[in-house]
Amino acid sequence: MRLGLGIFGMQSVPQRPDHHVKLYRDVLEDAELAEALGFDSIWLSEHHFWFDGYCPADIAVAGAILGRTTRLGVGTAVMLLPMHSVQKVADDAATMSRLGEGRLTLGVALGYRDAEFDGFGVRRKDRGKLMDVMLPRLAESCAAADPPVPVYVGVATAIAAQRAARLGLPLFADSTMTPQELREMLDAYNAAAASAGLTPPLTHALQRDVFVTDDRESDWAMLLPELRYMRRQYGGWSLPQEPDETIPSYLQRLESDIEAKLKNLIMGDAAYVAARLREFESLGFDLIVCRSQFGNLPRESLHRAFEGLSRVREAVSP
Amino acid sequence: MRIGLGPIALKNAPRIQLESFGREAVASSFDAMWLSESRAEGVGGGLAAAALLAQVVPIRVGAVIDAGLYHPLHLAEDIAIADLTSQGRIEVLLRFSPEATSRYGASTARDWCDDFLNVLALALSGAHFQWNGKHLKVPARIEANQPAPERLALNPATAQPAVPIWIQASDMWMVDLAREQGFGLARNFEPGTRVPAANGRWTGMLLCPNDVQPAEALAAATDKGAYFVVAAETPAQVSSAGRRLAGPLRMPGFPAWINQQ
Numbered sequence: 001m002r003l004g005l006g007i008f009g010m011q012s013v014p015q016r017p018d019h020h021v022k023l024y025r026d027v028l029e030d031a032e033l034a035e036a037l038g039f040d041s042i043w044l045s046e047h048h049f050w051f052d053g054y055c056p057a058d059i060a061v062a063g064a065i066l067g068r069t070t071r072l073g074v075g076t077a078v079m080l081l082p083m084h085s086v087q088k089v090a091d092d093a094a095t096m097s098r099l100g101e102g103r104l105t106l107g108v109a110l111g112y113r114d115a116e117f118d119g120f121g122v123r124r125k126d127r128g129k130l131m132d133v134m135l136p137r138l139a140e141s142c143a144a145a146d147p148p149v150p151v152y153v154g155v156a157t158a159i160a161a162q163r164a165a166r167l168g169l170p171l172f173a174d175s176t177m178t179p180q181e182l183r184e185m186l187d188a189y190n191a192a193a194a195s196a197g198l199t200p201p202l203t204h205a206l207q208r209d210v211f212v213t214d215d216r217e218s219d220w221a222m223l224l225p226e227l228r229y230m231r232r233q234y235g236g237w238s239l240p241q242e243p244d245e246t247i248p249s250y251l252q253r254l255e256s257d258i259e260a261k262l263k264n265l266i267m268g269d270a271a272y273v274a275a276r277l278r279e280f281e282s283l284g285f286d287l288i289v290c291r292s293q294f295g296n297l298p299r300e301s302l303h304r305a306f307e308g309l310s311r312v313r314e315a316v317s318p
Numbered sequence: 319m320r321i322g323l324g325p326i327a328l329k330n331a332p333r334i335q336l337e338s339f340g341r342e343a344v345a346s347s348f349d350a351m352w353l354s355e356s357r358a359e360g361v362g363g364g365l366a367a368a369a370l371l372a373q374v375v376p377i378r379v380g381a382v383i384d385a386g387l388y389h390p391l392h393l394a395e396d397i398a399i400a401d402l403t404s405q406g407r408i409e410v411l412l413r414f415s416p417e418a419t420s421r422y423g424a425s426t427a428r429d430w431c432d433d434f435l436n437v438l439a440l441a442l443s444g445a446h447f448q449w450n451g452k453h454l455k456v457p458a459r460i461e462a463n464q465p466a467p468e469r470l471a472l473n474p475a476t477a478q479p480a481v482p483i484w485i486q487a488s489d490m491w492m493v494d495l496a497r498e499q500g501f502g503l504a505r506n507f508e509p510g511t512r513v514p515a516a517n518g519r520w521t522g523m524l525l526c527p528n529d530v531q532p533a534e535a536l537a538a539a540t541d542k543g544a545y546f547v548v549a550a551e552t553p554a555q556v557s558s559a560g561r562r563l564a565g566p567l568r569m570p571g572f573p574a575w576i577n578q579q
Binding site: 123 | 328331332333336355357360361362363365366367368369370371372373374387388389391392395396398399400402403404405406421422454455456457458459460462463464465466467470471472473474475477
């Protein structure tokens with residue numbers, strides 16, 4: 001099993017604001033640490049026009065990380081492909097794969113936030129059709145690049161997995177999916193690949209919220225505000241307020257979503273986390289991208305979690 | 319006066335080559351090193367490559383970008399992130415290439431360029447803006463996407479208060495557009511050419527061959543200064559150009575005997 005670190009959005013969050021010059025300096029230091037600790041890769045996330053400055057241009061950050069490191073892989077988790085020019089993404093990726101000596105990986109997905117689609121003049125409702133057109137073009141261009149750029153398809157539903165299966169592309173599964181949901185999605189994926197006459201990839205990537213600690217109680221108190229911010233933000237984007245919904249009832253609905261998703265966090269000592277991650281490996285996920293940065297954690301706490309995770313890495317991929 | 323190295327073509331350039339040019343550019347006292355994408359040939363990533371190079375060299379880094387091919391907000395975002403990762407050392411030269419435009423299936427219309435540059439300038443200004451042009455409406459206010467804000471802002475903003483951007487203009491209307499938007503102007507060196515007039519805080523840029531002589535460069539400069547970007551194909555050419563040009567372009571009356579030592 002390979003372990004990646006991520007996903008990084010370089011956000012200046014309300015509970016711990018920082019200037020973005022510092023946040024980008026920090027992520028470059030994090031990448032150096034990830035490389036020194038022997039991680040497989042570091043992964044970057046993309047959103048647009050959000051007040052906290054959520055990173056909107058992953059390949060530009062990837063370029064900086066590739067410049068700062070020599071061995072570490074760098075991936076996008078995930079690039080919101082229907083909002084982009086597929087030709088631009090393919091041309092950017094090919095150049096950076098060459099300069100990065102084959103260390104760049106693209107994870108791409110649909111996107112879901114109306115305001116982002118609107119900014120780029122794309123109808124959100126067209127995102128599936130756009131993906132059907134863009135993904136084969138991207139996959140073809142990335143396969144022809146020298147070195148080739150691996151492409152993963154970000155998924156949270158069977159429909160998205162089936163789209164990837166028809167192209168024989170591996171999955172990058174969402175962090176909030178339960179093992180049962182992952183099994184069902186892989187079944188749908190494998191069936192779609194078989195229908196298309198393709199032999200699908202045997203392994204896939206998965207994102208999980210993970211925090212390695214020997215002091216669960218103290219770290220939980222530190223993490224909770226950051227986790228709640230992150231989950232409220234994603235929840236607010238994917239479950240927007242309905243026109244006839246009052247703010248109190250909307251917040252109540254959001255809160256239920258937050259509480260449900262907080263339960264996905266894998267938190268404990270290295271042995272516990274290693275055992276939990278092996279469960280996902282047995283499902284067919286050989287690359288697990290572990291998110292320990294929720295919002296903007298204190299640097300010392302984050303690095304302690306990375307070091308804990310490096311003990312997990314030694315246990316699961318000796 | 320300022321001197322930059324390049325632009326070094328990204329096509330087929332391995333990282334090791336960029337690093338060796340970068341080391342020589344620093345050792346030879348260049349103010350900046352420039353890279354050039356070529357989307358007509360499938361070579362993109364100019365700003366990502368500049369972000370990479372900025373981790374390798376301590377000087378400013380420039381990216382020659384094929385403009386008008388995709389949504390200007392993506393270009394503004396690439397500029398902002400490259401500027402942040404480089405701690406505020408990014409410079410940009412935009413050019414409108416017919417060959418790249420054809421490959422991307424983009425418009426060559428004048429009013430598309432107008433929309434493109436207006437949206438780019440607004441996005442980089444830090445404003446909460448909206449734009450209603452002939453080709454671009456930002457935000458688009460598509461009914462199916464609602465609710466969405468009436469205005470948007472580029473987040474995060476650039477590290478520099480204003481990222482220096484030049485345009486290599488081929489037509490007078492583009493020169494006027496660049497001036498209107500506060501971008502600098504660039505042109506290729508030819509014997510007898512003058513550096514384009516400064517626009518606001520940005521001096522004109524002249525893209526020079528490697529063998530440009532100090533006297534020629536100084537004759538081309540204006541009272542508002544100049545930015546000479548000097549080509550090189552080998553590290554040795556970087557070194558010789560830096561040694562030849564740095565002193566004379568930085569000090570009026572530079573004594574010739576210094577370079578004879």
